[in-house]
Amino acid sequence: MTLFWISTVVLTLAAIALIAVPFLKRKANNDEALRDELNKAFYKDRLSELEVEAAEGLVENQQDLIADLKQSLLDDIPTQQKQQKTKTSIAGVLVPSVLLVVLISYGMYYKFGASDKVLHWQEVSSNLPALSKKLMSGSGEVLSDDELEDLTLALRTRLHYQPKDSTGWLLLGRIALANRDAGTAIDAMARAYKLEPKNEDVQLGYAQALMLSQDEAEQNEARLLLSRLIKNDYVDIRVFSLLAFDAFEQQDYAGAAKYWGIMQQMIGPEDSRYEMLARSIESAKKKMSPSESAVAGKSVAVTLTLSDQVNTSPDSVLIVSIHSADGSPMPIAAARYPLGSFPRTVVLDDGNSMMQGRNLSSLDTLMVRARLDSDGNVATRDADWYGESEVVELGAPVTVNIEKQYQ
Template identity: 25%
Template structure:
């Protein structure tokens, strides 16, 4: 701030020096030269006229009395010219000081007025904030989160009674995986303001993540207490939905998440939550609608797309599965270009293999997404080691890509590749 004003003052002084030099030095010199030339000219003319008068008197053209009178007038004229030149010079010198003074005042006044009106004077009061915003605009999300965490830590250090800062700090600790600190922060808030569902829910989330996303008795106790205070609490219901989804209980996941969506409470990312609900519903349809299929039926309409899939297990995979319980096998087709929602699917057991199944519109997941709605499909046969929909690490799979939906000949698929 001080350096800024010193820089402005220096620029104004430089401008004033330039103005004063122009009016002081050059014009005084020119004025002095003009004065000397004028005086020399007047003296020269005086001597010329005097010589002419003396010559006229010597020739008898004028009398002595006329000579004396004319010479007196000539002397008087010379004296008046000298006095007049000196007076004008003094007046000009006096006026020359008014110009630089007026210009100097104008420069200072106009500079200050222009800056105060058009400049960024108001932003000088918060230069640190401006610089911080510019510096943080290029930070990555991880760096921004670390900066936010440090900022909240400073806030609670400066004001330990700031419950809102403690709550935000607890949420920030969850984001960076410091679950113990998060739990301690929420406990600090509840110690100040009392137990509320909107505080117990986030605490349960921190405990849930700390316990490797498994609900134990302690976590369940916090959840029960939160729901007793507010059965519509967003954090608690979202947590229960997440746990249900991870345990393949998609119906319960939808139930918990729709409670939050229907509550119309502020501060909820409804778009993200609605996407999670839709995904859970898709998983639920895929799990419930997949049914085992027998041999090819003669009742299949030859004019509609129907894929005849001959599925078998490679010998190496059979050996791997013999020592474990019977695994679930998902066989499904998705559009080669477009959403990954299955167009047709069946679910069988590994013990049913080898088998020939048919994928057609009768096995569609939704009326809108059907095999007859596309030209090309990708077909997958997956032995799920966890029994859940989708291809995951450790599963065994076979795939046939870019298959014509109207192909009539059987498609052999041997499950032999383990997903890394």
């Protein structure tokens, strides 16, 4: 703020200089000064003529003529009163002009400069950390509409000076998503994605924004991002929520029921959203054919944890298999994943079935085994770490802790 007022003073002084300089230079170019110079030149010329005339004997009283010439020159010099009057007239114009410039400059700024908005903008910019913390705290505290507007203004200001701040673009995109502002959301998320294309939070945010687009190509790009997140085992219920919503919009009711079922398994029946998801699944089933409805939503979400004593190799792969409740070694369904990080959640369904004519959805009860394969050969188990679950009903959440090692 101090810099701003210093700038206004500099600009005002520059405007004053534009007015004052012509008045100050006028003294060197006024009529009196020009007349003095002319009189001096005339006096010198006349003295030279008198000397020539005296030498030729044409003038007898040369000194008297010189005296008269000097008196004439003195009579033509402006009086002190005239000079003072000129100075006074200059001051009389210059001083009011300077005051007028100052009054007009600051008066116009007070009237049209929106100083109150500038002050508010600066206060909001300084309050950005507090507003961001409140939005990201996850405490359930909701920002008011005014606070969201302030946060948007502060973010846009920061991003103007720091355009490579991916977190800022992500936050701006989330605010736009909350306001259903598709254009701003897509633009902000696209900038964040360009800066950090491997950041899973950014990928999810960008997919959310693209889902709001009316462009089929952008919607397809969103589906591609979401499918990558599932392959990378990105554990976030919003991924499945977006997939379920998109499937329902595309009239893929079996797919929608499947994703909502996965969400139920992830949150468990104690969560208040469980019943809402059950109603969504029931709504999707009503729109399906009998054959689709029979298997809709039947999948297994497995949460995997890793004990502290487990030593993993970067080349290890994760193998998750679903078996009948009797513990048969032949899996009904299985899937292979990159090592990734733990804890994590993977989902298996009929697409992972291993036995022809027997799908995962045909099981009433099951158990899950997970193994970290160190050499990439599923037939060998030496030194591999593994774990298995209790027997659970199909559709119930499953947890497997990898803690044992084959000897």
